[in-house]
Amino acid sequence: MYKKVYCWVRDKDQQLFQKLGQWAEKAFSTMLVDIRQQGSKASFPVPHPLEYDGLLLTGGEDISKEYLEKYGKSQVEDADLIQSPCIDRDQWEFNILEQALKNGKPVLGICRGIQVLNTFLGGTLHLDIPGHNEPEQHNQNIQLLEFEDAPSVRFPLVNSSHHQAIDRTAEGLRVEARAKKDGIIEQVRLNSYPFCIGVQYHPERDLTYYEALFHAFFSSL
Known part of the structure; x- marks a missing residue:
């Protein structure tokens, strides 16, 4: 019987996560279920806890001002720095x-996903940071x-490309890694979970190099 990991995948990442899903099916008998393919433009239902085994929070649009303020419990300044927010996605992912x-499901957050996790738990974000979204950083582990x-997990060099990042770390999150050049948080783990x-x-973007991370995630389901 196949296990299920739910996720929301933006259009430009479909091919990447299709490859990840193929590997997960073959190696871990696990299916990646993209809610965008399951729902409709007007409805993205949250599955019952018994319907899935894990949650993958993928990269994509910035979190909306409404959700940053609701969960971070502080007013967002310079909201014009927020790029292409999607309320439907925010609503589904936060829910x-x-x-x-609450149900102890394994969770892996990537890029936007680490920001969703930190925001949900009460942390805040830097809305725009320099030097982390250069073209060569997108696919090269530099x-x-x-x-x-x-x-x-430990990857000394990574392909980190983003324009936002964790500012105030949420209570309960342990910082595991930072960018050496400027201290931006690059990896966290939820304590006692x-x-x-x-x-x-x-x-x-590099399943071979980062195999240990995905292996740990799928093995935890």
Whole structure:
């Protein structure tokens, strides 16, 4: 019987996550279920907890001002820096994340996903940062990381490309790695929880290099 991991995948990433899904099916008997393919333009239902085994929060649009303020409990300045927010996505991801954490489901957050996790738990974001979205950073593992003691996984060089990042870390999140050049948070883990990791880099773009992260996630289901 196949396990299921729910996710929301933007159009430009469909091919990448299709490859990840093929690997997950073959190696872990696990299906990636994209809610955008299951729902409709008007409805993206949150599945019942018994219907899925894990949650994958993927990269994509910035979190909307409404959700940043609601969960971060502080007013957002310079909201014009927020790029292409999608309220439907915010609503679905924040609702299923709440349900997943209440039910002990494994969670992996990528790029936007680490930001959703931090925001949901009460943290805040830098709305725009310099030097982390250069073309060469998108697919090349060239950004050097510095690690805290005993990180969940360790990749000394990563392909981190983003314009927002964690500012105030939410209570309960342990910082595991930062960018060496400027201290931007690149990897976190939720304390006292079976499996909940957020990374600011993009492991879906290099499945061979980042195999250990996905292996840990799928093995935890």
